[in-house]
Amino acid sequence: MRSLRYSINVTLDGCCHHEAGLPPDEESMRYWTEEMARADALLLGRVTYEMMESAWRQPATGKWPDWMEEWEIPFAETIDGAKKYVVSSTLSGVDWNAELVRGDLGQAVQRLKQEPGESLWVGGVTLPLALADLGLIDEYEFLVQPVLAGHGPTLLAGLRERIQLELVDRQEFHSGAIAMRYRPRRISV
Numbered sequence: 081m082r083s084l085r086y087s088i089n090v091t092l093d094g095c096c097h098h099e100a101g102l103p104p105d106e107e108s109m110r111y112w113t114e115e116m117a118r119a120d121a122l123l124l125g126r127v128t129y130e131m132m133e134s135a136w137r138q139p140a141t142g143k144w145p146d147w148m149e150e151w152e153i154p155f156a157e158t159i160d161g162a163k164k165y166v167v168s169s170t171l172s173g174v175d176w177n178a179e180l181v182r183g184d185l186g187q188a189v190q191r192l193k194q195e196p197g198e199s200l201w202v203g204g205v206t207l208p209l210a211l212a213d214l215g216l217i218d219e220y221e222f223l224v225q226p227v228l229a230g231h232g233p234t235l236l237a238g239l240r241e242r243i244q245l246e247l248v249d250r251q252e253f254h255s256g257a258i259a260m261r262y263r264p265r266r267i268s269v
Contacts, residue, residue, distance in 0.1 A: 081193055081194060082120060082192070082193045082194075082195060082196075082197045082198060082199050082200050083193070083198070083199045083200070083218035083219060084123070084189065084193060084199070084200045084201075084202060084211065084216055084217050084218050084219070085119070085199055085200070085201050085202070085217075085218065085219040085220075085221055086202050086203070086208045086211070086212070086217045086219070086220050086221065087112075087115060087116075087201060087202070087203055087221040087222075087223075088203055088204070088205075088208070088221075088222060088223070088235070089108075089222075089223045089225060090222050090223070090224055090225065090235050091224075091225055091227045091228060091229040092224060092225070092226060092227060092228055093228045093229055093230065093234075094234040094235045095229035095230075095231065095232040095233065095234055095235075096205055096232070096233055096234065096235045097229070097232035097233050098131070099232075104152065104155075105255055106149075106151040107253050107254055107255060107257075108223060108253060108255070108257060109151055109152055109154075109155045110151070110154070111223070111251070111253070111259060112155055112223075113154045113155040113158050115201070115221065116155070116158050116159060116162065116201060117158050118198070118199060118201075119162070119198075119199050119200060119201035120163065120195075120197035120198055120199060120200060121162065121163040121164065121165055121192070121197075121200055121201070122159070122162050122163070122164045122165070122200070122201050122202070122203070123164075123165045123167065123181075123189070123192065123200050123201065123202040123207070124164060124165070124166050124167070124178075124202070124203065124204060124207070125166070125167050125168065125204050125206050125207035126166060126167070126168035126170060126171055127204065127205075127206065128203055128204035128205075128207070129164065129166045129168070129174065129178065132159060132203075133176050136155070136156045136159045136160055137160055137176055138156065138157075138160045144156060160176075160177075161177065162177060163177055163178075164176065164177055164178035164179075165178065165179060165180075165181045165192060165200075166178050166179070166180055166181060167180075167181045167185065167188075167207055168180060168181075168182075169182070185210055185211075185214065186214045186216065189211065189214075189216050190216070193216070202217070205233055208236070209236055209237070209238060209239065212236055212239060212243060213239065213240050213241075215264075217264070218263065218264070219248075219261060219262065219263050220245060220261070220262045220263075220264075221259065221260070221261045221262075222235070222259070222260050222262075223257055223258075223259045224257060224258050224259075224260065225255075225256075225257050226255065226256035226257060243264055244264065244265040245262035245263065245264060245265060246262060246263055246264075246265045247260060247261070247262055248261050248262060248263050249261040
């Protein structure tokens with residue numbers, strides 16, 4: 081069974097909005113490239129899919145945009161080539177190596193987890209909240225940035241029940257950011 085890993089950048093005060101002062105640097109982009117490459121496929125909500133596609137899809141010219149730093153290209157290539165599943169009730173179709181996921185979210189994700197492979201990766205804000213509420217996330221990966229945003233959406237705001245986590249890995253970056261991976265602690269009855 082494939083595991084489902086939720087990965088996101090977050091500020092020290094819990095903000096997970098991509099414009100909250102979370103600029104990528106070479107070290108964090110290398111980290112995210114390696115982590116994303118480990119996944120068999122990406123699971124994205126509509127908003128995250130559209131945001132990622134607008135930033136990281138390779139243009140038809142085959143040439144990456146001028147704004148992209150050389151060290152961002154491996155990440156762009158990784159996400160551009162990745163298999164993607166998009167959860168949306170409003171999109172009529174997707175491309176960019178993607179297919180739509182419709183119907184009951186829990187059943188659909190369970191089917192994806194049952195397929196052969198190692199892992200699925202999910203990012204974003206809204207979809208991971210629904211998946212956490214359903215108990216479908218097997219690993220949480222937070223890249224905590226040394227920033228206080230003071231505003232914006234916060235990590236898993238509105239979670240129905242508390243989830244106990246246990247730390248399974250920790251990595252410090254030169255920038256002061258810390259990547260932490262957790263797994264839900266299984267409570268025996």
